[in-house]
Amino acid sequence: MTLLEARDIEKSFGRTHALHGVSVAIRSGEVVAITGPSGSGKSTLLHCLSGIMRPETGEVHYDGRRIDTLDETARTRLRREAFGIVFQFGRLVPELTVAENVALPLLFNGDGREESARVARGWLEQMDVLAVADARPGELSGGQLQRVAVARALVTGPKVVFADEPTGALDSVAGEKVLGLLLAAARVNGSTVVIVTHDNQVAAHADREIVMRDGAAAGVVA
Ligand code: ADP
Ligand code: ADP
Secondary structure (H helix, E strand, O other): OEEEEEEEEEEEEOOEEEEEEEEEEEEOOOEEEEEOOOOOOHHHHHHHHOOOOOOOEEEEEEOOEEOOOOOHHHHHHHHHHHEEEEEOOEOOOOOOOHHHHHHHHHHHOOOOHHHHHHHHHHHHHHOOOHHHOOOOHHHOOHHHHHHHHHHHHHOOOOOEEEEEOOOOOOOHHHHHHHHHHHHHHHHOOOOEEEEEOOOHHHHHHOOEEEEEEOOEEEEEEO
């Protein structure tokens, strides 16, 4: 069953046509890698699929409903309820501790403070960053930030996990660990996983690869 779909979407930034006429359909439980050269529109496609950005034309559908026409509040609610997003460079809240950052999506969804803190620490332990649970994001290395960002995205058991270069700042051992947890989210929880990546290792483990070139989906590798 198709869970997430972009139909002929276009997105421009000034004179830059980041996406022109991209259509992709992603099935429930699938692990999809979006690859292609820098500037080819990978992040923009991810942002449009995850409701962070609205394309200028075309449509985005999630779970049988059109989401690109929803207002900001409704798209934010959808992201909190159904999506987990690993941003490039982590984008954690600098004033909060690492553990508080990871607990935040649970609190937004109405879970209790103690339960959220407990679950957040469990994820930090799995990502081998429990030692920095009480530090602020500014004190962390790039690799630690990325692992915390992955923990924060997975903590709610989201229907769809979106990740922008989740292994980019990691050495190969840490990268494999992060990849393993993203794949487990799909295989164990049934999450659908969409990963923008330059990492051949990540692409090799995906069910399917969508190759972007100059703002278009140039091909699909099964
Ligand atoms: P990729 O993820 O493949 O590197 P992006 O989707 O980030 O590609 O960018 C596609 C094109 O759109 C690039 O030319 C990039 O510079 C441009 N772009 C992306 N985001 C913005 C933005 N917020 N403002 C202006 N240009 C942007
Ligand atoms: P990538 O190439 O992997 O997408 P970038 O460093 O280009 O990574 O993008 C990081 C952020 O900067 C994104 O939010 C993107 O939308 C924005 N961005 C990318 N290109 C531009 C640009 N030319 N002008 C303004 N913002 C941009």
